[in-house]
Amino acid sequence: MSSLLTPDDPAYPGQAHYTRSFLRIYDPLVLGFFGKVVWRCPTQRLIDHYSQFIGERHLDVGPGTGYFLEAAPMGAAITLLDPNPDVLAHCAARLSDMQPTLVQGDVTQTLPIDGPFDSVALNYVIHCLPSSSDHKSAAVANAASVLTEDGVLFGATVLGTPSLHTWLSARALKANNRRGIFDNLADDAEMLSALLDRHFMQHTIEVVGSVAVFSAHLPKTA
Numbered sequence: 001m002s003s004l005l006t007p008d009d010p011a012y013p014g015q016a017h018y019t020r021s022f023l024r025i026y027d028p029l030v031l032g033f034f035g036k037v038v039w040r041c042p043t044q045r046l047i048d049h050y051s052q053f054i055g056e057r058h059l060d061v062g063p064g065t066g067y068f069l070e071a072a073p074m075g076a077a078i079t080l081l082d083p084n085p086d087v088l089a090h091c092a093a094r095l096s097d098m099q100p101t102l103v104q105g106d107v108t109q110t111l112p113i114d115g116p117f118d119s120v121a122l123n124y125v126i127h128c129l130p131s132s133s134d135h136k137s138a139a140v141a142n143a144a145s146v147l148t149e150d151g152v153l154f155g156a157t158v159l160g161t162p163s164l165h166t167w168l169s170a171r172a173l174k175a176n177n178r179r180g181i182f183d184n185l186a187d188d189a190e191m192l193s194a195l196l197d198r199h200f201m202q203h204t205i206e207v208v209g210s211v212a213v214f215s216a217h218l219p220k221t222a
């Protein structure tokens, strides 16, 4: 499988860093060290969030290493969507017991799948998406469009709000934005709330450290 996005695509930088070698160290580095020490949102909090909301027919957008699908009780039918072929290959091997359906796709574009799904996860993905041209809103709209009418979108995203950051996390935030891994300096809880409100009848947001942990119900497209 070759790369879906080319370097001139605004969504390219947010998925390009997940190489085979980076995926090997992702769990201890990002979910271990960064989650707990830098963003101050313990990964166990996000495992609990997955366990609470994952449904029978589940779509995981931007699955990374597949860590949360292994850690949380799983749905019966798992679909993984990511533009990055290394991510899909890594997850296919790790989650082979679940026989996930693999879809190469960009969540900011019309999805190459119909669903319907009982749940969609966008975990640690929104902060990777381009701020420009409403890409983040398109991602939420596209997730909403493949849910059942009582389906749920859930996940977490690092916010850019300066008051939520420590000396250490502010430096990590700036470095990640400089390198294109994140594009979230303008993301705050109000922006996320407006985004979810545009596409869902109900939503919740809890800010833990510098991370917004969210769920959204009753898609307006249903």
Ligand SMILES: C[S@@+](CC[C@H](N)C(=O)[O-])C[C@H]1O[C@@H](n2cnc3c(N)ncnc32)[C@H](O)[C@@H]1O
Pocket (backbone or CB within 6 Å): 011, 014, 015, 016, 018, 031, 061, 062, 063, 064, 065, 066, 067, 068, 081, 082, 083, 084, 087, 105, 106, 107, 108, 122, 123, 124, 125, 128, 129
């Ligand atoms: C920070 S990782 C999060 C991985 C996993 N969800 C987790 O919480 O550990 C971001 C993931 O989003 C994917 N991603 C980035 N841009 C994307 C896009 N436009 N559409 C779909 N997935 C994207 C990356 O390839 C990667 O798998």
